[in-house]
Amino acid sequence: xxxxxxxxxxxxxxxxxxxxxxxxxxxxxxxxxxxxxxxxxxxxxxxxxxxxxxxxxxxxxxxxxxxxxxxxxxxxxxxxxxxxxxxxxxxxxxxxxxxxxxxxxxxxxxxxxxxxxxxxxxxxxxxxxxxxxxxxxxxxxxxxxxxxxxxxxxxxxxxxxxxxxxxxxxxxxxxxxxxxxxxxxxxxxxxxxxxx
Amino acid sequence: xxxxxxxxxxxxxxxxxxxxxxxxxxxxxxxxxxxxxxxxxxxxxxxxxxxxxxxxxxxxxxxxxxxxxxxxxxxxxxxxxxxxxxxxxxxxxxxxxxxxxxxxxxxxxxxxxxxxxxxxxxxxxxxxxxxxxxxxxxxxxxxxxxxxxxxxxxxxxxxxxxxxxxxxxxxxxxxxxxxxxxxxxxxxxxxxxxxxxxxxxxxxxxxxxxxxxxxxxxxxxxxxxxxxxxxxxxxxxxxxxxxx
Numbered sequence: 001x002x003x004x005x006x007x008x009x010x011x012x013x014x015x016x017x018x019x020x021x022x023x024x025x026x027x028x029x030x031x032x033x034x035x036x037x038x039x040x041x042x043x044x045x046x047x048x049x050x051x052x053x054x055x056x057x058x059x060x061x062x063x064x065x066x067x068x069x070x071x072x073x074x075x076x077x078x079x080x081x082x083x084x085x086x087x088x089x090x091x092x093x094x095x096x097x098x099x100x101x102x103x104x105x106x107x108x109x110x111x112x113x114x115x116x117x118x119x120x121x122x123x124x125x126x127x128x129x130x131x132x133x134x135x136x137x138x139x140x141x142x143x144x145x146x147x148x149x150x151x152x153x154x155x156x157x158x159x160x161x162x163x164x165x166x167x168x169x170x171x172x173x174x175x176x177x178x179x180x181x182x183x184x185x186x187x188x189x190x191x192x193x194x195x196x
Numbered sequence: 197x198x199x200x201x202x203x204x205x206x207x208x209x210x211x212x213x214x215x216x217x218x219x220x221x222x223x224x225x226x227x228x229x230x231x232x233x234x235x236x237x238x239x240x241x242x243x244x245x246x247x248x249x250x251x252x253x254x255x256x257x258x259x260x261x262x263x264x265x266x267x268x269x270x271x272x273x274x275x276x277x278x279x280x281x282x283x284x285x286x287x288x289x290x291x292x293x294x295x296x297x298x299x300x301x302x303x304x305x306x307x308x309x310x311x312x313x314x315x316x317x318x319x320x321x322x323x324x325x326x327x328x329x330x331x332x333x334x335x336x337x338x339x340x341x342x343x344x345x346x347x348x349x350x351x352x353x354x355x356x357x358x359x360x361x362x363x364x365x366x367x368x369x370x371x372x373x374x375x376x377x378x379x380x381x382x383x384x385x386x387x388x389x390x391x392x393x394x395x396x397x398x399x400x401x402x403x404x405x406x407x408x409x410x411x412x413x414x415x416x417x418x419x420x421x422x423x424x425x426x427x428x429x430x431x432x433x434x435x436x437x438x439x440x
Contacts, residue, residue: 071434139321139322158432163421163427168413169413173404176406176409
């Protein structure tokens with residue numbers, strides 16, 4: 001590589017770097033995000049850590065790469081509008097740890113297996129990253145991550161396993177939990193911290 | 197009369213299904229006009245599961261070693277393959293028809309009556325189907341949600357499909373009557389194995405705040421995914437709430 005090439009490479013990267021924050025989410029960035037997510041998940045499920053330690057790790061993965069506050073808010077539905085800021089923050093926290101326990105328990109069944117990114121497609125306002133989970137002695141199955149930057153950062157906002165959306169499923173579940181408590185959000189927050 | 201062609205029976209079934217399905221005026225995510233009755237069936241299914249199915253499946257799963265359980269389930273799948281093939285033909289799905297033909301021939305011979313899924317080991321993956329899917333291919337809507345006694349979550353189209361599936365395996369027509377028990381035994385052991393394998397999933401549904409609504413949601417989402425039905429109208433879009 002001669003000097004001029006090197007220079008133009010630098011210039012090119014500098015321009016790319018300067019432009020990056022202004023650019024919208026694209027296939028590459030969506031794929032990169034989910035590569036990081038499945039990399040972390042694969043590491044956790046094959047780390048040999050205890051159940052509790054794994055749940056803590058899963059919660060971190062959800063927090064780092066997922067848009068937990070927005071998912072939490074959406075599962076509450078219209079009740080989110082009347083909730084106070086403090087309640088929403090508490091609910092979001094409780095919801096995050098509930099997700100980690102509930103789905104962490106399912107990911108535990110993946111121990112000894114591997115999730116790999118297959119394909120990324122743009123759908124309307126978001127990106128869909130298809131991954132495949134290969135479990136021992138079972139046919140592989142499809143795990144789709146939906147990624148958006150509408151929060152201002154690249155985050156996944158839904159995980160869809162064989163067509164079943166985490167967001168939809170939790171909307172049903174949280175709605176039912178809230179109904180069972182006659183709409184008492186504070187009680188729901190307290191109970192959610194133990195549920196999953 | 198003994199040879200009432202399966203095709204004629206199935207066409208009648210299709211018309212009946214077309215006429216019988218409750219289709220909402222506008223597409224809705226969950227169409228459940230029979231919720232009251234469905235919830236009663238759900239309570240009944242839970243009771244049956246707790247009293248009989250779950251304990252029996254636990255015993256079966258504990259006593260019978262995994263390779264044998266898996267072998268029995270493979271036999272069940274193999275015995276059902278001619279029925280898959282029949283539906284592949286009705287759906288005009290040439291590729292899967294070829295696949296299921298090869299799977300049946302290979303597994304019945306090299307796979308020792310289906311005890312081993314030899315076809316899968318050389319890359320010919322399972323491709324189960326049924327009359328419910330055939331109706332879908334023919335343009336019948338899924339209709340209302342139904343929870344069937346013992347069999348669980350379904351919809352009008354699939355409930356109809358299951359009834360047709362039950363009586364339309366071409367293999368049963370050629371197997372001597374005194375060997376008919378094989379089909380029943382295969383179905384039952386496969387059912388118990390499935391219940392045992394999915395124990396933690398089923399437990400998590402029963403632990404949910406409204407297990408009826410949870411089972412309904414999971415079934416409808418997964419079934420539409422299996423059939424490749426478009427869910428675009430019902431996407432989970434948590435950002436939409438803020439953009440209105």
